[in-house]
Amino acid sequence: MSYSDTVVDHYEHPRNVGALDQADSAVGTGLVGAPACGDVMKLQIKVSAEGIIEDAKFKTFGCGSAIASSSLVTEWVKGKTLDEAAEIKNTDIARHLALPPVKIHCSVLAEDAIKAAIADYRRKTPQEPPQ
Amino acid sequence: MSSTRPGENRPANRPVYLDYQATTPCDPRVVEAMLPYFTEKFGNPHSRNHLYGWEAEDAVERAREQVAALIGADPKEIIFTSGATESNNTALKGVAHFYRDKKDHIVTLVTEHKCVLDTCRHLETEGFKVTYLPVETNGLVDLARLEAAITERTAVVSVMAAHNEIGVVQPIAEIGAICRRHGVFFHTDCAQAVGKIPLDVNAMNIDLMSISGHKIYGPKGIGALYVRRRPRVRLQALINGGGQERGMRSGTLATPLVVGLGEACVLAKAEMEAESARLTGLRTRLLEGLRARLPEIYVNGDLDHRLPGNLNISFAFVEGEGLMMGVKDLAVSSGSACTSASLEPSYVLRALGLDAEMAHTSLRLGLGRFTTEAEVDFAIDHIAEAVTRLRSLSPLWDMHLEGIDIKSIQWAEH
Numbered sequence: 001m002s003y004s005d006t007v008v009d010h011y012e013h014p015r016n017v018g019a020l021d022q023a024d025s026a027v028g029t030g031l032v033g034a035p036a037c038g039d040v041m042k043l044q045i046k047v048s049a050e051g052i053i054e055d056a057k058f059k060t061f062g063c064g065s066a067i068a069s070s071s072l073v074t075e076w077v078k079g080k081t082l083d084e085a086a087e088i089k090n091t092d093i094a095r096h097l098a099l100p101p102v103k104i105h106c107s108v109l110a111e112d113a114i115k116a117a118i119a120d121y122r123r124k125t126p127q128e129p130p131q
Numbered sequence: 132m133s134s135t136r137p138g139e140n141r142p143a144n145r146p147v148y149l150d151y152q153a154t155t156p157c158d159p160r161v162v163e164a165m166l167p168y169f170t171e172k173f174g175n176p177h178s179r180n181h182l183y184g185w186e187a188e189d190a191v192e193r194a195r196e197q198v199a200a201l202i203g204a205d206p207k208e209i210i211f212t213s214g215a216t217e218s219n220n221t222a223l224k225g226v227a228h229f230y231r232d233k234k235d236h237i238v239t240l241v242t243e244h245k246c247v248l249d250t251c252r253h254l255e256t257e258g259f260k261v262t263y264l265p266v267e268t269n270g271l272v273d274l275a276r277l278e279a280a281i282t283e284r285t286a287v288v289s290v291m292a293a294h295n296e297i298g299v300v301q302p303i304a305e306i307g308a309i310c311r312r313h314g315v316f317f318h319t320d321c322a323q324a325v326g327k328i329p330l331d332v333n334a335m336n337i338d339l340m341s342i343s344g345h346k347i348y349g350p351k352g353i354g355a356l357y358v359r360r361r362p363r364v365r366l367q368a369l370i371n372g373g374g375q376e377r378g379m380r381s382g383t384l385a386t387p388l389v390v391g392l393g394e395a396c397v398l399a400k401a402e403m404e405a406e407s408a409r410l411t412g413l414r415t416r417l418l419e420g421l422r423a424r425l426p427e428i429y430v431n432g433d434l435d436h437r438l439p440g441n442l443n444i445s446f447a448f449v450e451g452e453g454l455m456m457g458v459k460d461l462a463v464s465s466g467s468a469c470t471s472a473s474l475e476p477s478y479v480l481r482a483l484g485l486d487a488e489m490a491h492t493s494l495r496l497g498l499g500r501f502t503t504e505a506e507v508d509f510a511i512d513h514i515a516e517a518v519t520r521l522r523s524l525s526p527l528w529d530m531h532l533e534g535i536d537i538k539s540i541q542w543a544e545h
């Protein structure tokens with residue numbers, strides 16, 4: 001299987017690898033996928049008092065496309081509001097990375113990771129900060 | 132020798148080849164032996180009327196002797212085929228169909244090559260019954276279980292000698308003895324074993340043996356089937372026609388390929404002992420080198436009963452396909468089936484009882500005739516660096532370091 005240059009770039013130079021403090025009330029954590037299925041993504045977002053995602057970090061167990069999908073979304077969510085971030089679609093991720101059909105599930109998982117991180121943040125901080 | 136050995140002077144943009152169970156390069160000595168049979172000695176080996184036919188026939192019969200000599204057979208017991216896939220099909224369908232009035236049962240292992248399993252599935256649709264025996268966690272069959280599976284209706288037991296994915300070598304002589312005792316035929320897929328480990332059809336009571344050219348430094352598209360004459364094994368042919376190969380496989384023989392297979396067998400026989408020791412040494416170097424650099428790596432399949440040139444390793448917490456992308460200067464394969472439409476990892480690794488998550492983290496490293504110590508050292512560095520980097524990206528590795536058992540987590544399987 002050959003990968004697109006964009007996938008290779010994210011795989012070789014992943015953006016925003018790391019972890020944020022899960023105990024911080026400004027941090028939302030999404031952990032999606034399953035080891036038995038061959039991919040697990042952990043995506044964390046840090047939300048400012050103004051409701052803007054000011055930082056994002058990821059760690060991923062998976063193939064090159066899974067790593068690239070999660071690396072890409074950490075770039076995309078930064079600077080967005082939670083509602084804007086929730087609108088990121090797997091199809092946009094797949095298109096940007098030129099994923100072949102067998103790799104679409106990687107982009108789906110990345111979208112799920114964003115949604116899970118947002119849901120976790122909202123659960124921890126039910127009061128949405130004033131807009 | 133006129134040409135360089137494959138692997139030497141490897142151009143910088145070619146990855147190091149560590150996939151010798153997938154296929155092997157043709158040995159230059161094999162190519163040299165084949166060449167005249169493409170051009171001046173192009174005759175049809177079945178032409179009885181002129182020199183062209185005779186010299187081709189001589190070459191084919193010499194090759195038949197060369198193949199037979201490697202496995203202790205009589206040349207008359209060797210038929211040439213297009214490869215091990217055809218040999219396996221011919222052996223299993225041929226025996227099943229010939230003896231179907233009295234026998235309708237086949238015993239095999241869940242870990243056999245797809246071309247055996249798929250043939251068995253096909254025979255099931257024709258009404259044959261197949262017992263697919265499990266294997267132990269080391270990949271070896273339990274002999275008592277195998278013996279217990281044999282019934283009055285069993286026509287043939289089919290067990291491969293050396294495994295393409297995990298390299299384990301089954302107790303072929305013991306299985307042969309059991310089959311002989313029960314009066315059932317023993318077929319063994321020796322695509323990976325021939326020329327790598329000593330095989331003797333008489334000492335091991337083998338009745339049918341499948342051989343492949345391209346796994347033993349011969350050409351692709353050629354193989355052989357050993358069919359015992361005493362006691363005689365009868366087959367219904369798959370391919371009908373002019374009655375070549377004693378009626379078991381019609382069609383004009385591919386003289387150059389047959390000659391190549393013969394030469395490959397001669398070389399394997401002459402070099403097996405030394406090569407086996409050399410490859411075992413390289414394999415140990417590779418494994419010890421990786422173990423010294425990486426914690427949490429596990430060899431899949433028995434390490435003692437194993438092809439000298441095979442390692443299959445799970446690098447825990449690193450997904451195999453992602454790892455293959457990271458070791459792009461190596462040509463290896465993975466037990467993670469992430470590339471295929473199904474997300475199922477290798478059925479072979481699952482049959483050893485490996486969790487799906489461990490099966491997803493495996494690499495198969497195949498060493499062979501042209502593998503050098505320098506290549507092994509390069510592979511150790513390259514793999515160790517890639518695994519270390521990917522573990523630093525892996526949420527599962529973090530959990531492991533924090534002492535969290537990933538099995539204790541409620542994962543949403545997708």
Ligand SMILES: Cc1ncc(COP(=O)(O)O)c(C=O)c1O
Nearest residue numbers: 214215216244295320322323343
């Ligand atoms: C164990 C085993 N059996 C059969 C085959 C098929 O051999 P061939 O490619 O000669 O048809 C292979 C190779 O893929 C193999 O490894």
